[in-house]
Amino acid sequence: MNYDGTLDWMLDEALGMPETLHAVLLTRDGLLRAHSQGITRDEAERQAAALCGVVSISRNTAGFCGYAEDEASPPWRQTLIEFDDAFVLAIAAGEGSYLAVSASERVDLEACSFRMQQLVERLGKAMTSPSRQGAGNPA
Template sequence: MDWMLEDLASSVPETRDVVVLSSDGLCMSQFGSDEDTADRLAAACAGLQSLSAAIASEFPHGDGQMQLVVIEVSGGFFYLMAAGAGAYLAVLADSGVDAGLMGQRMRDLVARIGQHLTSPPRADGQVP
């Protein structure tokens, strides 16, 4: 999967880090960052996706699922996208990134490999 994450990063200028994570905050794959950075990002994303799901549940005609979160901070952007059952795609990009292109490339990647990004629920702390 690493080459697909690299493809996303190289196709969108200003991309810094790409991480695939499970809903419980474990890094499943990464590109552009060291292991510690990817682990911290994945852990933070777990909290953010939980908060997003709580907000999504307030919409009466939706299914309560988070689809995409974009956060702009000084210096760049953060993107978090649902990427399959129990899996998410996270990207950090510098401030010059083309936001529309990033969203499109992330959707394309999820559509291509979404079923491979699924993270099954853990049973008693064990991965099946």
């Protein structure tokens, strides 16, 4: 799936609350699907790749919470990264997609998470990204 910018405006809408900074929509393998204004495409692609790793690590810690290691899809819902003066929230956004938002330390985290969930519900299938077929196979 290639980046085409068609969902960018919806991410801008998600940032319509105070203290949010940037938003990116990415696939499970780190490809950029969309990004908000105010972040360049190159930076959004770099963040998408990094956030893919963060979500993967988060999902793989399910055993630490008592879930079976062989469970096909651990019940991960959200990851929060906290800095001295900023946050990053990442949530599931359909099969194979994730939505991440950065915000200042003054953001209402509960409201931000709720707004992100609303956006995911509204987009539904538009944010679903199937697994890449033939990845790693010679053509």
